[in-house]
Amino acid sequence: MIYLSNENLFEITIRSLNHVNNLLVGHGERVAYGVAKLLKQDGRFTDEEIVRIIWTVLFHDIGNFHKADIWNLAQLENDEDDFHARYGYIFLKTFFPFAEYAPLVRYHHTSYAEVDRALPDAKLNRATKYLKLVDEADLYHVNHPRKTPQEVQQFFEGLVARQFPTGLNVSSCPFLDDADDIHQKLLVRLKNMALTPEEKRALLHTLVYSIDFRSHYTALHCSMMVRASVTLAELCGLSEHEREAVYLGAFLHDLGKIAIPVETLESPDKLDARQWEIMKSHVTITEDILRGCVSDEILQIAIRHHETLNGTGYPYGISGDQLTLPQRIVAVGDIVSALSEKRSYKPAFPIQEVMQILNDMCRAGRICPYVLQVLSDHQEEVYHTVLQAGQDIEETFERIYMEYFDLATAQSV
Structure with missing residues (x-):
């Protein structure tokens, strides 16, 4: 395959994701950025693990692509029927180069108790909970555009207080950062990651087949x-x-x-x-x-x-x-x-x-x-x-x- 840099792969992926639904432009990036900040603060995750999880989180809504034209954002925010998470999990297991992180997608719309039952591995468990947390908060932000940044911050802090009473620094809500700043900081993390030609091909397959398989x-x-x-x-x-x-x-x-x-x-x-x-x-x-x-x-x-x-x-x-x-x-x-x-x-x-x-x-x-x-x-x-x-x-x-x-x-x- 002709060489594509990590930066080019990232840009192609983000531009594609931003065409899925006008109301969710930037959602994948914001959630990936927020999760990455929490993983770094956690201290248990290596830089390579964080980058692999970032790629996974960018595709966390991949199960919804096949019905992207009828997305109901309110339903996504309060999703009890996690069909798209189940489909996304199976899809990523099949094509994604970092399939070991597919369970993050599978359980990001289930209860925290279900995450504990299903994912005994401490790091996978915690990464999934971080995804749940940031995804829910960002969807709240998207669904309530008239809320001030202070109100969104309060909502985020409330989620953290209920699920992580100790150990998380939430002095600022990560997805409220400037969009260009989020994009560039993710790019810095991803562009120096060592990706084999096979992994790059698999990332492209994941993106292209997610469209075809709609x-x-x-x-x-x-x-x-x-x-x-x-x-x-x-x-x-x-x-x-x-x-x-x-x-x-x-x-x-x-x-x-x-x-x-x-x-x-x-x-x-x-x-x-x-x-x-x-x-x-x-x-x-x-x-x-x-x-x-x-x-x-x-x-x-x-x-x-x-x-x-x-x-x-x-x-x-x-x-x-x-x-x-x-x-x-x-x-x-x-x-x-x-x-x-x-x-x-x-x-x-x-x-x-x-x-x-x-x-x-x-x-x-x-x-x-x-x-x-x-x-x-x-x-x-x-x-x-x-x-x-x-x-x-x-x-x-x-x-x-x-x-x-x-x-x-x-x-x-």
């Missing part, structure tokens, strides 16, 4: 699209550097869909004009998230997957020689994936129908004839590898949801 219909798309694009890049003879750029550009191409309502993504009917404009906005949102965090080469691969050779694509209507071969490959890979998947509005198409549609698009001047010829020469190979990628990720999707429903059923008995 719906069964979107769960397969990124994996299938990446596999189609990378396979075509190899068959087209691209260099190793270009193939890596194709991989990362393809993998990040739909980050902006984190801001698109699920009912629009899953609509079984043709989108009306307003819905279509919302859907198309995912590309410019992706651009906003990625700009300055990846090379321009990768950025343009990611945001040009809906552009066409004849200039009728979006968002910028660019055409012809402006589109590089890697960009043309990813555009075709995106179409191959979309046609090969079952969607809310269509079945999965067999390879013969996929090729017929692509040939029609090529005759209309929309896609690259060279890329199409390479695909045509290897259509069975490409189609098989794309379907295999979809099958692999679908098995993971089904396993996560089966475990989630088993856990939910066990708790309701």
Whole structure:
């Protein structure tokens, strides 16, 4: 994978999270910052443990992404049905590089007594309680925007007094600090952390799959699209550097869909004009998230997957020689994936129908004839590898949801 700095990973993650819900912009950062301050004050946690917990806390609401368009903030503040915590826990266990901290997410909306029953490990127990404390206080702050800082501080102190009668310094409420200051202080902690390439890949997988897994219909798309694009890049003879750029550009191409309502993504009917404009906005949102965090080469691969050779694509209507071969490959890979998947509005198409549609698009001047010829020469190979990628990720999707429903059923008995 092309190198991404810790700073770039952090910025991509934060920008993505801030598109989930306008009312919760900065929530993940504020809670992570508050928890980090409490962990440091606690004295039992190493700097490496604190950084791993910060990454975990940034994703603590990941279980709500699949219904982000219907979040009820009051319900989140007083959440007795911790379904999103259960789902988030299972999701993080599956993809997250620091899965040992997934229990923080699982129990951050349960009672303190339940935390004590479920987490005998003293440090995990205490970190979970810190997350509960800061999360509840920040949601109170979000839900009561007319409260003064002094009133929010009093609420925070009241929570601390009830749950931590001794040992916590609450002279100032951590999430009331300046937002830019919070961002920079978290960045200082994270940017020097030693992350292996595998851990960085897992963090990106956690972010991207949290968006894809909002719906069964979107769960397969990124994996299938990446596999189609990378396979075509190899068959087209691209260099190793270009193939890596194709991989990362393809993998990040739909980050902006984190801001698109699920009912629009899953609509079984043709989108009306307003819905279509919302859907198309995912590309410019992706651009906003990625700009300055990846090379321009990768950025343009990611945001040009809906552009066409004849200039009728979006968002910028660019055409012809402006589109590089890697960009043309990813555009075709995106179409191959979309046609090969079952969607809310269509079945999965067999390879013969996929090729017929692509040939029609090529005759209309929309896609690259060279890329199409390479695909045509290897259509069975490409189609098989794309379907295999979809099958692999679908098995993971089904396993996560089966475990989630088993856990939910066990708790309701």
